[in-house]
Amino acid sequence: MLAWRGVRVRYPGFELRLELEVARGETLALLGPSGSGKSSALRVAAGLERPAAGRVFIGGRDVTGLPPERRGVGFVFQDYALFPHLTVAGNVAFGLEERGWPRPRVRERVAALLERMGLERHAGKKPEQLSGGERQRVALARALAPEPEVLLLDEPLGALDLRLRERLLLELRRVLRGERVSAVFVTHDQTEAFVTADRVAVLREGRLVQQGTPSGVFHRPADTWTARFLGHKNVLEPAQAAALGLGERPLVLLPGALRPGAGSLTARVLERLFLGPRVGVWLEARGVRLYWEGPEAGAPAEGAELRLAIAPELAVEVRP
Structure with missing residues (x-):
């Protein structure tokens, strides 16, 4: 278990305030744009930076004053x-x-991790001889090797191309669940x-x-900023919602809320974007x-007019 209790980290023009807990065996994603404080939270947990206020607990121990090597933390x-x-x-x-x-235990642990990561045939290679993946x-095997209580990952897929990142994302998910370690994964990417x-x-x-859970956060964003950051495109200001007959309140239209070809609204197609399968x-x-x-198949063409319905049960009210 990892907990930030009343933690504050201060820089010129910026302050992180954090009260957050990670349960044993849980993977928590710290999600936010650049400059939101994600990496600072990780560095405080790892002992690479001291908070201006507050305490850090790992496994019930107050580790705020301990150096990184005594915290039982792995860092990628x-x-x-x-x-x-x-x-x-x-x-x-x-x-x-x-x-x-x-030494026998070292050899056994290294062999087990190399097998789990599919790295057996690369055991004798230097890092320069390896691909990014x-x-x-x-790096993940090295961080897991000492059997840490907490694993911290700072944008570990950020330096990879899209295709490799998608494949390694599933591998990372499998490894974290297999190790049953408490993990904090920092990213600015919602899909990750x-x-x-x-x-x-x-x-x-x-x-x-x-x-909250990924599904809960996505389907019930706290406010309009969070909704847009999570990738929702239909985020309506009160006046826009009122114009569409949905009441004068800030709304997010969840996927599936728009139903072309039916309803009382008349809509015009401004742009049609080919996205491959969709x-x-x-x-x-x-x-x-x-x-x-x-x-x-059946998608309207640019410039076309069509009838449009909006499913009210998929219109979620949020804070401005």
Whole structure:
């Protein structure tokens, strides 16, 4: 278990305030834009930075005054920070040897992790001989090797291309669940957070604005800013909602809320975007821009007019 209790971290023009807890075996995603305080929260938990106020607890112990090596924490950096002069096996074994593990136990633990990560055939290679995805797996194996109470990951997929990131995201999810370690995953990408985490905590300008399950946070965003940040395109101001007959209140139209081809609204297609397996369509109805996404077959053409219905049960009220 990891807990930030009344933690404050101050920089010129910025302050992080955090009260948050991670349960044993849980994966928490700290999600937010650049500069929201995500990495600062991780650095405080790791002992790489001291908070101006508040305490950090790991496994029920107050570790605020302890150095990183005494906290029982594993850390995966965005650039992986592998030792270039050591082999893959040497990198994974490094933390165990520093802690004085017996050699037979070191060999056993390293072999088990290399097998789990699919790195057996790379054991004798140096980091420079590996691909980005392979380096990421070595960094993860090295962090997990000492069997930490808490694993901290600072945008570990950020340096990878999209295709590799998607594949390694599923591997990371599998490893975290297999190890049953409490983990905190920092990202600015909603998909990474939703796929990987049991729970998501959204940060904005140093403040925690919402937390909950990925589904709960997505389907019930706390406010209009959070809704837009999570990727919702149909976020309506009160006047826009009133124009569409939904009452004068801030609303988010969830996926599936727009139903072209039926209803009393008249809409005009402004743009039609080919997205591969799906088509995105920007519409205008009563002066309000709306977005619909669906299969290419039957999708309206640019400039077309159509009838449009809005499912009221998928219109969620949020704070401004």
